[in-house]
Amino acid sequence: MHIHDLIEDSASLANLCAHLATKPYVVVDTEFMRENSYWPELCLLQIADDEEAAAIDTMAEGIDLKPLLDLLTENEEVLKVFHAGGQDIEIVYNLTGKTPHPLFDTQVAAMALGQGEQIGYSNLVDSYLGIQVDKGARFTDWARRPLDKRQIDYAICDVTYLSEIFPRMLEKLKKTGRGAWLDQEMERLADPENYRNDPDEAWQRVRVSSRKPEVLGRLKALARWRELEAQGKDLPRGRIIKDETLADLAANPPRKQADLGRVRGLSPAWAGNDIGGRLMAALEGAVPMTTAELPPRDDRKPALGKDGALVADLLKLLLKIRAKEINVAAKLLARTDELEALAAGQREGLPMLQGWRFDQFGKDALQLVEGQLGFTVRNGKLKMTRTEEAG
Numbered sequence: 001m002h003i004h005d006l007i008e009d010s011a012s013l014a015n016l017c018a019h020l021a022t023k024p025y026v027v028v029d030t031e032f033m034r035e036n037s038y039w040p041e042l043c044l045l046q047i048a049d050d051e052e053a054a055a056i057d058t059m060a061e062g063i064d065l066k067p068l069l070d071l072l073t074e075n076e077e078v079l080k081v082f083h084a085g086g087q088d089i090e091i092v093y094n095l096t097g098k099t100p101h102p103l104f105d106t107q108v109a110a111m112a113l114g115q116g117e118q119i120g121y122s123n124l125v126d127s128y129l130g131i132q133v134d135k136g137a138r139f140t141d142w143a144r145r146p147l148d149k150r151q152i153d154y155a156i157c158d159v160t161y162l163s164e165i166f167p168r169m170l171e172k173l174k175k176t177g178r179g180a181w182l183d184q185e186m187e188r189l190a191d192p193e194n195y196r197n198d199p200d201e202a203w204q205r206v207r208v209s210s211r212k213p214e215v216l217g218r219l220k221a222l223a224r225w226r227e228l229e230a231q232g233k234d235l236p237r238g239r240i241i242k243d244e245t246l247a248d249l250a251a252n253p254p255r256k257q258a259d260l261g262r263v264r265g266l267s268p269a270w271a272g273n274d275i276g277g278r279l280m281a282a283l284e285g286a287v288p289m290t291t292a293e294l295p296p297r298d299d300r301k302p303a304l305g306k307d308g309a310l311v312a313d314l315l316k317l318l319l320k321i322r323a324k325e326i327n328v329a330a331k332l333l334a335r336t337d338e339l340e341a342l343a344a345g346q347r348e349g350l351p352m353l354q355g356w357r358f359d360q361f362g363k364d365a366l367q368l369v370e371g372q373l374g375f376t377v378r379n380g381k382l383k384m385t386r387t388e389e390a391g
Helices: 010-020 066-073 088-097 106-112 122-129 150-174 179-189 201-205 213-233 242-252 259-263 276-285 305-326 336-343 356-370
Strands: 025-033 040-047 053-055 080-081 103-105 375-379 381-386
Touching: 010 053, 010 066, 025 088, 025 150, 040 150, 040 375, 053 150, 066 103, 080 150, 103 179, 106 122, 106 150, 106 179, 122 150, 150 179, 179 356, 201 213, 213 242, 213 276, 259 276, 305 336, 305 356, 305 375, 305 381, 336 356, 356 375
Parallel strands: 025 080, 080 103
Antiparallel strands: 025 040, 040 053, 375 381
């Protein structure tokens, strides 16, 4: 494989992207820093196909990233391959308002090939290539310049190894007929809504014990205020004010700004400074949360009752057996809340009762709750058995 020198100028990047735009797929990875900022700072982007690989210095002075971003978000002919790509996709979304598409995530694909729910990159490389990844540069400061050769080599290895692994995974998926299983998961990953930081939804990140509409209304207003402050200052939201303090202010709102000086987690200066004033304005503008917005109660899960809870446990057992039988991550077949909903009598809107999931698991799950399927022990092993009622 041809490894390019570090790409630091617009002309070299444009030439590389023009070549990669003719390829069926590219493998993408990023190095970024976000410890001291709200927005993740893209420091390096690595990209490869089956013949060449490069690291692009996205912080290089004057470099025009448009050809690269267009390749990732506008070119529908080239498949973009990531491993656990959520944060990489978020970075592209922040830069463009769009997500890479079409995309393929090797961590998700590994679920369909029986390699667990969240296989790490190092374990994936080891299982396919028998190579132990050098983790020495993982915690490097990617924003510092110049980058040394070891850092660049470490970064490029992420895409060179993955460019070897991806075709092998694809071949396995074709042989097992499981490629179509992943279409829905990949489209969900590519949905821009997953990466949009809506200040009006920020309250859902904060844990609070109260369900009073007025408390949650204040929490929503304060979380929105904090999100906008953090975005405007490009600071982590916790640097503005911590979650616990936010929840405490929502539950026990101060009557006047001077009271902020006595709030645990705030400095005394908040009693008279501008940011304290903006916090108080957010509180004053808060309105009780509407019934439609209130989060579901943890204790208002489907009314299972004792018998229903037992049925849900049997469904979990069935899921475990079936996942092992067909060598697939259980999470890809069905989620716990779906099993409990099925046990409680729900039949509509459950992914496990649609498409390939119904064929592989949902059909048997339905028969189990309807008394047409049971468990038996044969030679010390738990097996499924059809009941006489199943005909």
